[in-house]
Amino acid sequence: MCPRPSSDGHSRPGHPGARVVVVGAGHAGVQVADTLRARGHTGPITIVGDEPVLPYQRPPLSKEHLTPADAAPVLPLRAERYFAEHRIDLRTGVTATALHREARTVELSDGGAVPYDALVLATGAVSRAFGVPGADLAGVHALRTLADADALRAALPGARSVLVVGAGFIGLEFAAAARRHAVRVTVLEAGERPLARAVSPETAAHLAAAHREAGTELRCGETVARFVGEHGRVHGALGTTGAEYPADLVLVGIGVEPRAELAARAGLDVADGIVVDERLRTRDPSVYAVGDCANHPNSHAGGRVRLESVQNAAGQARHVASVILGAERAYAELPWFWSHQGELTLQIAGLRLPGDDSVVLGDPATGRFSVCCLRQGRLVAVESVNRPADHMAARRLLAAGRVLSPGDLRDPAFSLKRLARALVPAP
Amino acid sequence: MPKVVFHHSGDAGTVVDADPGSNVMRAAVQNGVAGIVGECGGQAMCATCHVYVREPYLGALPPVSEDEEEMLDCTAAPRDDRRSRLGCQLTLGGDLEEVEVDVPEAQL
Missing domain, CATH: 3.30.390.30 (FAD/NAD-linked reductase, C-terminal dimerisation domain)
Structure with a gap:
């Protein structure tokens, strides 16, 4: 039922029949497709997502999804039938393995390839790996995906001592959720205060005091030197100050790395994310990047920035859809963010x-x-x-x-x- | 099983079954009801699940929290002082076994 691409097979962006491929099925990727359809785009839209599940809401994963009372399954971003009804070809469990810019095709892990007139990279980010001995022991977790959250949700009820590495948003939200399981929670932060890059000293001090008052042991100026375990499972950690911490469940929350390999291998500019201009376009006018992976000029930051938030993902997605449809405005939405911690x-x-x-x-x-x-x-x-x-x-x-x-x-x-x-x- | 009826532009309504403990936003998103976005995942942070609750059900609603109160001041469609609520804050079951809502023209 999809309209055919124009006869030369290369409809330009701005043409409502252009073939759009979106790599990444998170908030940003799904919103790109949604906005294109809402604004009358008639051409084929393909979303490629490497997780083998229907695209889902990420914010609750580090919050109520981990609390003892929450039995509800994670909420999808859209119902399954939405994609068919809107003629969006959603391919889950499939990874984009290469980008051929000359031929304008994306190669897929299932052996297929999809042609595009406009390509949107909404590849997101991955949890930063923690390169200390023992980080590969069972019981040492990250928290980014639904699979990560489900593993933590299964492990929390049986845990006695939880150790969180990193007092960023993920670490602190997780600490607050873990406390509700009546476990001992210790948070180690390498910097001198929590959320040092993200919030003012005044707000950081208040959050630190609130977590301590609620029973979390928060230690700044310290991180883990190595994890210790037996039979392949963690049972503690040695801190950089020499202190020992018992831990049968560890969350490493030391930030994320943007997923930019696909763009880098295709010769696009990458510097803390995929480099785009104020219209969210890469050096290649047919290729765009949005959301957590996009390093963009932002008037509110007074320079280039990469933002990790639902607002930024959805806002940039809506914007890039309008650019693909022919708009020539700069992205300028006000960034906003929230965090629930207890x-x-x-x-x-x-x-x-x-x-x-x-x-x-x-x-x-x-x-x-x-x-x-x-x-x-x-x-x-x-x-x-x-x-x-x-x-x-x-x-x-x-x-x-x-x-x-x-x-x-x-x-x-x-x-x-x-x-x-x-x-x-x-x- | 709790039931939600979503009306668009005063139509006869789409009936959706929901799990007890679920809420109006979740019921809409899980069933693909148009016009309810739920961008923040149900955290009363984005006002994209704004609904107008029909009169007979107003007495059965939970009170408006401070977060919700502020979000309702910033909805895309005009706020109705009596009927406007965020769907994510309307937990189903108990007093709210059934509810009928009108979906606004815009959420963004």
Whole structure:
């Protein structure tokens, strides 16, 4: 039932009958296909995903999916029949093994090949490997995929001592979920504070205190030197300070590496991800990259950045779909992010960079506050802890480009929400 | 088994069966109901599962949390002060064995 490609077999992007291939079946990959169809694209769309399951929602994997009460299966991104109904050829359990840019085909692990007029790389990222002795013992886990989460979900009820390596978002979300299984939880962080690259010192200090108060032993300035085990299974770790930690379940959460090998082997530029321009296009005008794997110029960061978030995946996916359909706009969506950690909800609007100044709204001692991050005297990001009103207001104000100075923020009567309400019209 | 009826543009409705403990957003996504996105996976963070609950069911709904309250201020389709809810916050079963909702024209 698919319309045929144009007679020369090479419809240009911008043509609604162009053949689009998407490599990667995560949030970004599925959203590209969805937006193309929603905006009237009639050409063939193929999604190639290497996991052997229907594309699924990733955020819950490190959160409620791991808590004792949660029995629900992980939620798919779309129902199975959605793909057929929208004439999206979803190929799961298949890896894209090579990209032939001259011939405009993607070679697949099942021996097949798919031709494209526009190719979107939405390959995502993989958990960074931890190269210390013993990291291959059973009981040492990563957390990125549904298979990872299911393995942890099966292991948690029988665990006694959980050791988390790395106090990033994954490590801290996992620590909070693991605590609900009544196990002892220790988190080691090599840096001097948790989330050092991601949040302000004020927010980091609050999160660290909250995790400690909830019973997690959080030790900064230390990581694992080696894991120890017997019969192939971990039973502890030796820290870099010489301390010993018993552990029958370990989560390594030391960040991710973008999956850029396919692009690199095809001669595309790769530097902390697949390098794209402001329209999310690589050096090859038929090849795009979006989501966790895309190193892109971002006006909110004041330079190139690679972002790992649902917002970025979905936002860039929608944008690239419009570019494929002929739009020539730069991607400029405001980044936002959230993390649930036990009783804490952290929400971030905008992008904070190391060195940005902070102005705190509210009293952190109450457990509800926001940190306004300023760069050169202008508000660029707001981190909110259990203050959802500030977060939503900040999203609207920052997206609207409203300029706010430290003086504005320090006014005792200042309210992000009141200011956002004064924006007309509301988005 | 809990039941959700989704109406689009005032049509006769699509009936979907759901597991107890599931919610209106999950029921929609799992069954491919158009117009409900659920981009954040049901965490009350994205407002893309906005629905208008029909009058007879308003009394059986769980209270609106602070997170949901703020998200409802930022929905793509206009908020209805009485009927607007996030589908991911409407847990099915118990008092809410059955519910009928109207799906808004836009979620983004």
